[in-house]
Amino acid sequence: MQGKEGEGLSLDLDNIPQHIAIIMDGNGRWAKKRGLPRVAGHRAGMKTVKEITRAADDIGVKALTLYAFSTENWKRPKDEVEYLMRLPQEYLLSELNELIEQNVQVRMLGNKDQLPDYTMNAVFEAQEKTKQNTGLVLNFALNYGSRDEMLHAIRCIAQEVKNDNLDIQDISEQTMNQYLFTEGLPDPDLLIRTSGEVRLSNFMLWQLAYSELWFSEVYWPDFTREEFYQAIFEYQHRSRRYGGV
Numbered sequence: 001m002q003g004k005e006g007e008g009l010s011l012d013l014d015n016i017p018q019h020i021a022i023i024m025d026g027n028g029r030w031a032k033k034r035g036l037p038r039v040a041g042h043r044a045g046m047k048t049v050k051e052i053t054r055a056a057d058d059i060g061v062k063a064l065t066l067y068a069f070s071t072e073n074w075k076r077p078k079d080e081v082e083y084l085m086r087l088p089q090e091y092l093l094s095e096l097n098e099l100i101e102q103n104v105q106v107r108m109l110g111n112k113d114q115l116p117d118y119t120m121n122a123v124f125e126a127q128e129k130t131k132q133n134t135g136l137v138l139n140f141a142l143n144y145g146s147r148d149e150m151l152h153a154i155r156c157i158a159q160e161v162k163n164d165n166l167d168i169q170d171i172s173e174q175t176m177n178q179y180l181f182t183e184g185l186p187d188p189d190l191l192i193r194t195s196g197e198v199r200l201s202n203f204m205l206w207q208l209a210y211s212e213l214w215f216s217e218v219y220w221p222d223f224t225r226e227e228f229y230q231a232i233f234e235y236q237h238r239s240r241r242y243g244g245v
């Protein structure tokens with residue numbers, strides 16, 4: 001692709017990462033810098049979600065996984081948690097029709113148990129209305145923690161062994177993959193984290209084993225399509241060896 005939207009990059013459309021995962025960080029600092037409440041940063045971050053979803057879809061990314069709320073985020077002030085829990089509903093209210101038109105399939109990964117009904121209902125409706133879609137898989141990690149996910153998978157596998165449906169010797173990486181929330185999706189090829197923090201924060205620890213990591217100094221609300229394509233451009237110039245030579 002030659003210079004899409006003037007950013008001057010030449011992306012190789014035959015080497016687009018199939019699955020991109022993003023830790024959308026820096027909303028609070030973005031707001032603080034402007035003397036605004038933290039939730040204003042989350043609202044601005046929602047706009048970036050719209051922009052980056054379109055940008056991913058435009059170049060044929062197959063799956064985009066966005067870390068929207070972690071199992072640790074419950075420790076935040078009650079008002080902020082409530083605001084974050086309302087965002088999926090608000091986002092889907094304004095975007096669902098376009099997502100349906102764009103053939104996007106909405107999914108969620110995370111522990112559904114603690115989520116309020118209004119959050120779950122909105123996500124459930126979006127999942128139902130888009131489940132036949134065959135385009136971009138837009139995956140929201142909500143109440144997601146990688147250790148929590150792995151424990152869930154291990155408990156399911158242990159139950160299968162206990163029920164004599166599975167032999168311990170037959171437990172493989174594929175078995176794990178089957179019981180993770182990402183079942184059926186390829187591992188992310190590329191992980192992006194914004195805001196200058198350089199850590200994984202309990203995000204997709206199993207699935208990111210061989211992903212390329214890319215960090216940006218920019219706060220999530222300021223993250224643009226151009227920067228997203230820059231990450232992909234750099235990904236395309238890396239050499240992935242998966243432990244080989």
Ligand code: FPP
Pocket residue numbers: 024025026027028029030042043045046049067068069070073084087088091140195220
């Ligand atoms: C981290 O920034 C961001 C979050 C915990 C929430 C991310 C949520 C959004 C971007 C909006 C989600 C939108 C939809 C559609 C569900 P932070 O608050 O930790 O920022 P800080 O590190 O600067 O304090």
